[in-house]
Amino acid sequence: MSTTPAEIASLALSVGVATAAGLVGCFAVMRRMTLAADAISHVALPGIGVALLLRINPLAGALATLLLGALLVWALETQTRIATETIVGVVFSVALAVGSLMASGEELIDALFGGPTSLSAPELVAGLLGAAAVIVFILKAKHRLVVSLISPEVAATSGIAVARLDLFFLLAFALTVALGLRYLGALLMGSLIIIPAATARRLAKSLGAMLWLSVVVAIASTVGGIYAGQVLGRATGPLIVALAGVIFFVSLLRPSPR
């Protein structure tokens, strides 16, 4: 397993991102954003393409387009009242097409599936702060997110600013995707958000249990995938998602508690 300080720091960031992904994923699943989650991660591609052209950090480009994409989805959703799934499907499929035109060859493969990268100290600090921000937001907004699941009217009469909460959730989602791009890539990061939450949804009997289980599955998949990658000498991203998938299918063997 990891021995150098750089590898330990990288692992710490991966665990932080997995925790954020596990928490965000629970509410994404409950908000029926399962397919949207996958599509949202595609918007990172044009950002990576532009960043490579401008010779700046690709992750900064990805973060910028992800946050802009989240803002665009939110604006379209509140203005047109079209379902989030539909808007996300349109916006992010276009983003995937544009992104694949702007990147090519190995860059595209790395952007899609993640690749081996070494972290600079500022990247590590920014990553840890980003993961912490997502975790704190979800834990603080947990009750508001639950009440807003019931109906917009119930949320409004409970004093919740629904549109603002939706925006913050989309931004937290986009930030989580950006944080995971380094080792999972644009195609696979959505899976780390959705698969642990889907597993937890199946096994848990309460909201608290779902949040815990989702985080545990996300961390176990991440740490296990990184370890397997080192042992097998393969890219870690696909191994992390494959491991999460195995845990999900094993969970199907247990009868649903509900």
Added chain:
Amino acid sequence: MSAASNADRRPNALEVERLSVRLGTVEVLRDLSFHVPRASSLAVIGPNGAGKTVLFRALAGSIPYAGRVSWAPGTKLGYVPQRLDLERDLPVTGRDLLRAKAAMVQASRAMVSEALARVGLDEPSTRAPIGALSGGQFQRLLIAFALVGNRNVLLLDEPAAGIDAPGQQQLNQLLVKLEQEQEMTIIFISHDLTVVSQYATNVLCLSRTYHCFGPPKTALVPEVLDRLYGMPVGFHVHNAR
């Protein structure tokens, strides 16, 4: 329930003047005016698509509208929706929902217990996932949820939909108790004219082309109902409560 004339002497919990709501290019509600005295009940009736739920959404302040919606100072709204966006098979318990609401409105654990007691729901049933509750239990949970935080006005969108006959009867008795013993103002949408005639202080009739407002004895008459529904509608009249 008290007679409409008694209710009309109380101060109003809600005054609505010339309310209009437009959804896209369609004007769903137009120039609607009515009032609801405190500790009384208003039934909103009308055919499907008349804008009853849209009216509730406007009253809750979740959609834009023209006109005046004026709640009395100190009004605390509780809302019981007709349909939930929430899937029933989620690992969410009644306690999860009640805790979330309590956190929103700064209600204590004792206030949550009080809300449960008011609807006659025991604590153990709130520990089960919501999918394990019967239709009647779930409706009681939703009302308890709406009551948390000392709400004094309840908006109920077809509260009896999907509940069996005994469950509906218990629900009606609960609403009467909330109104009479706890002085709550209750505004509910219903398709059951028998229940409306029996329990409502006033009735708001709503269709795209026609609306009326008054006590059941003037609103639930053949000429009004024919005009409202576009066909003769009958219902069984019980003795007054």
